[in-house]
Amino acid sequence: MNQEISLVVNGTSHTVRVGDHWTLLDLLHDALDLKGTKDGCGEGVCGACTVLVNGRAVRACLTLAAYVQGAEVVTIEGLARDDELDxxxxxxxxxxxxxxxxxxxxxxxxxxxxxxxxxxxxxxxxxxxxxxxxxxxxxxxxxxxxxxxxxxxx
Amino acid sequence: MPPSQEFRIIGRSWPRHDAREKVLGRPIYASDFTMPGMLHGRALRSLYPSARILSIDTSEAEKLPGVVCVLTHKDVPKNEMEMALPGRMAEATAGAQMATQPILADGRVRFLGEAIALVAAESPEAAAQALDLIRVEYEELPGVYDSLEAMKQGAPKVHESGNILQRWHVRKGDVGSGFEEADVILERTYHVQLLDHAYMETEGGVAWVDPDGTLVMKVGTQVVEHYTDVTEALQIPRNKIRLIAAPMGGGFGGREDVTVEILVGLLAWHTRRPVRLVYSRDESILAHGKRNAYVLRYKMGAKRSGEITALEAEVVSDSGAYAALTPWILYYTTATATGPYRIPDVLVDASAVYTNNTFASAFRGFGSVQACFAYEGHMDAMAGELGMSPREFRERNYLKKGDTISSGWALESEPMLDELTSRAWEALGPPPKREPGKKIGRGMAATMVPYGRMAWTHDSSTAWVGMEADGTAMVRCAAPDPGGGQGSSLVAIAAEVLGLPMSRVSIGPADSHMAPRAGTTTATRQLFMSGNAVLKAAREVRESLVAQAAQMLGAREADIELVEGDALTPDGRRLGLAQVVREAIASGRPVESLAKYDAPVADTIDPDTGQGKPFNDFTFGVQVAEVEVDEETGQVRVRRFVTAFDVGKAINPSAVEGQLQGGVGMGLGDALMEEVVIDEGFTRNPHLMDYKLPTTLDTPDIETIVLESGQGLGPFGAKGIGEPALIPTRATIVNAVSDAIGVQLREAPLTPERVYRAMRSGTD
CATH class of the missing domain: 1.10.150.120 ([2Fe-2S]-binding domain)
Structure with a gap:
């Protein structure tokens, strides 16, 4: 845990400590306990980990956590408003x-x-x-x- | 059922009960599940396909900070998993013959990726490092990697018992005289490659020991009863374990065998801490059971009129290094080897053979895809020899109700194949125009696939249905749902019978401690078996509620309807079910029921001739496709695909379409791109990067035709559709490509290279 990352996830600001080799997927799963983004292959082939970073679709398993410093991230948990589905x-x-x-x-x-x-x-x-x-x-x-x-x- | 006989839920398309949570990303799959203080488990896997293990040194790994334990075969109380081999049928039930598979390799590895040691560590990184520090000394041994080679005298022995694992036979009539009657005899050989399930979620589970000493595990499994395999390995009583089937990212038969259960159970039992073990994608491809590769030699005789007189088939299945379910898969191939055709004289000899390839086992279809590829390829080839169209030749020979199948058993339901065939071709429409640079072709395949287990197995399922005092209902039934919608169908059946909206019925998890035993989610049996169990339990609860309501409303029981949570009389008086339930409880009437459904039972088949009743019923379907082949490259594109099945009764038509389309999507991969390539024992493509799966660009919009004959043995006349949906697709596409290029292709996947070469050579 040797790096601090600040980012906005689903409209909420977070500052989290991550390891050097952490991916965005690790950050979502392990630092923020957001489990909706899935890990299917770990090599960017299956797309199960797709999230939006600054409005663009990226593969969270191939995106280093350091890359999302200051970014705005939207995951599956961030689409519905209250009980209203997207x-x-x-x-x-x-x-x-x-x-x-x-x-x-x-x-x-x-x-x-x-x-x-x-x-x-x-x-x-x-x-x-x-x-x-x-x-x-x-x-x-x-x-x-x-x-x-x-x-x-x- | 409701007196009106009109269904409110059954037969209408509704979102599955768990779909809302799924679109919100909320379900916790086994691989997402965490516990406080949880350790991370990993398995060390063999680097050679055939080797002696001279030594295993775990000392350096044990010293690594963060490593909590390292286990080898010495730490497994009973290291042999046993599979009863069918053998002579009478002996099978006595378990006279056993095939075994070590849980952790003991002195010998038989395929690349076999588990040798286990590690539990505080972090995934420490677990991975620990694997690198385990020293295993191997002595390579000769191996055998081809099933036909493995059958030869002097082939390296995979097991001391020899390489022949299992044989099955069919002897119906006299093929000798059948061939004498034939005007045309044609013999050809078909090959089916090794395939991976490639579910989107790899195998995984979490295990821990509860304060009362019970070993608890949440695992992605199609079989809750795997807890018995864990207790055998650990040598603990069967009532000291609780297995919960977690939501799963697909099953397709790949979670029918034990995957992580014993491994993660050993680590949790040993450390007394929660442990999670999830296979990486390469581990999943290397180390769990694949779909068996087959060689099928078919010889058929027919009269000029198109009537088939005889079929002889010799089938060889590659079991890989261990037995797993291969003997039973081979039985399914043997029993369905003649397809949905009337053939008076039949001889089938089928063998399953050990090799040093990754072990093979259950895969959606369970031996039926391999048979279908051979019989449907051969139907096309024979039609060509007879100068008939593939459709016409099939229509001459389709089974009808009352005809005997290859086991001598007379079909008890109408296959509807003529109707399925005309509807499917009609949907495809008139043939397309020629296009420069492209060869366009069309093909079909028909199939007959059992649903439910073999008729002699005394299969059963139990389910509990009960009302709560607020007018909601609960279903308890340990039927895992790998994603096919099994759970939703059970909810719908209970809701229909109890006159409740689906939102007021819940189903609990497939939990060995909390839900009655439903049996495996395999063999396309859950809707048939557990659907009937839930139906029976719900009807018993309904009867009690109706009696109570009749008394409260001063009406006759026969006049009471349960609709949208109310009990209604014909003159419009109504009572909320919550009130009825409370009164029933107060007056001592039951508001819950535990019911068991038993499948019809027949005698075991004759093991020498395969004669008898193999299965209680079959699902029938026809598929047609139009493909184009690029003349320059051999690249195949599937332009149109129509799949037509008689499902008996569609519980949820939208879900049935989803199953039908999903089966085609998977079969398209089998036909065009998928193969686990094993080269002298070494798997060359254990990643999704090079194990190619179909994408949206490879898959056309799949058109579905659903017939509802009402003839099924399931609830409301439903048949099973989960596995059948896939079976004919491989044959349909390969037949269509063969039609396009004018050369019969008898193996797949149809890579551009394979198609291009066939086009160029112009011969088969």
Missing amino acids: PVQRTFLELGAVQCGYCTPGMIMMSKALLDENPNPTRDEVREALAGNLCRCSGYTKIIDAVMAVRGAD
């Missing part, structure tokens, strides 16, 4: 896009990043945006349906 969470829930739930936080954060940048994506654009997030349960169809439905809902 539109992406709502369509994932309503359209059956959730099975085991392990890829879900990363999928939702990646979808969020896409929709923030491009509120009216085509189906192909959704496919392209989610290509780095693996799901082993769903065959992706309902996940893509859910992201498309957000567009329709707004």
Whole structure:
């Protein structure tokens, strides 16, 4: 524990002590007890650890904690307001896009990043945006349906 | 059921009961779970696929600060896991023959990545460093890495007992005369590669010892009953352990075998502190059971009219270094080797063989994918020889109700294959136009997959359903939910019967101390078995509530309906169920019930001929696909995919579609890109970087067709769909690519290189 990092996570400022080799994923799990961001492969392939850093989707398992000094981070825990689900969470829930739930936080954060940048994506654009997030349960169809439905809902 | 016979919940699409928590990122999976003072466990794994261990020196590791204990085979009270081999069926139940697998290697390693020692340390870093400090002296031994080589005289022996693990046979009619009647006889060999489950969450668990001396563990497992394996290893009484199945990031059969349970249990028992052990991704690929690689030689005879007369199949399964569930997987392959076709004369000889590859075991489909790839490849090849279309040839031979399958048993339900076939092809529509630079093809596959365990196993499930005095209800049933929605289906069934909204029914965890035994979440059995147990328990509770309400409302019991939490009379009077429950309790009427469902039981099959009743029922499905192949590169793209199944009754249609689509997604990886590459015992791709999984860009939108014949043995006529959804996909895609390039492909994955070479050679 030899470095101090200040950052904003889900709207709250934190200053935490981290080890040199800690990743953002370690910081979220071990320093802030935020377990919603998942660890699937530890090498940036599966996308289960996707979070937003200063509005951009990043892989928390490949991002060193030192890199997020002063950054604004949003995780799956930061999307819902009080009891109100974010539109992406709502369509994932309503359209059956959730099975085991392990890829879900990363999928939702990646979808969020896409929709923030491009509120009216085509189906192909959704496919392209989610290509780095693996799901082993769903065959992706309902996940893509859910992201498309957000567009329709707004 | 409700007198109106109209379902309020069953058959309608609703969000699963746990989906809200999942989109909020709230469920705590085993790999996320922490305890105060928790240690971090790691396993040291073998660096050689076949070697003698001359010595293990743990002294340096033990001295490292932060290391709490280092364990080897000497620290395991009973170091041999035992698997009863089927053998002669009568002997199987007596457990006459045993295959064993050491928990920690003792003097010998038989595959790369076999566990040798365990470490528990205060930090993950200390645990990792400690592994580096354990000195293991190996003497390499010759190994055998190919199942056909392993069967030869003089092959290196993986086990002292020899390399043949298991054989199964089918003898139906007389294939000799069947081939004599045939106008065309065709023989070909099909290969199926080793596959990884690649669930998004690797294997993991946390264990600790409670103040009362009970060993408690939260593990991602499909089988709560694994606690018995832990108590065997530790030699403690079976009632001194409590196993809770944590939420899981996928299962697919990979958590049907024991994964971390014994390892993490040993560390917690030894240190008396909480310990977490989670496999890294490479450890997961190296060290847990894979899907068996197979070689299947098929010889079929048919008349010019298209009628199949005989089938002979020789099947060899690579078990890898240990038995695990391979003998039973091989049985499923043997029993389904003829597919959904009427074949009078059948001979199947199947063998499972030890090699020094990673051990193989359960994988969604349990031997059915391998069989389906061979019979569906062969149906296409035979259709070609006969000058018929693949569809027409299949339609001539599809099983109908009352036809005998290869075990001589007459089918008790209607397979609906004609309807499934026409609906699937209709959905695909007219053939597309030619496109320059691309070869376009279409293919199909049909299948027949059992749901529920073998009919002679006396399978059962128990469930408890009870009302609370506030009008909510609780389901207790130790059925793990790896993500397929098993828990939600049980909630829905209870809510339907009790006339409650789903939000007023909860299900507790699959906990060996707190929930009645439901059996394994395997063999596509939970909806069938535990669904029926919950249905039975809920109906008993309902009966009691209705009697109480009738008395309170001065109505006949037959007139009472339970709707949205109220008891209703036909003339519109109503009582809240909370009030009914309180009155029932006050007057001594039961408001809870523990019910057991027993699957129908048949005699064991004849082990020499495979004749008898193998399974209680089957799920049938048909898939069709359209693919394009890049003529320059051999790259395959799946353009369209339609999957059609008779599910009996869709408890939650949206969830059924999810299962159907997920099965196709997984089968697409099997067909096009996935393979655990083991080169002379060394795994070359133990990472998701090079073990390629399908992404959104590889997977088309998957179209689903759901038939509901109501013929299933599950609640409300449901069949099982979890495993069947996957089975035909590999064959469908490979058949479609073969159609596109005009050369039959008989192995996969269809990497661009493999397809390109086949296109170039122009021969099969």
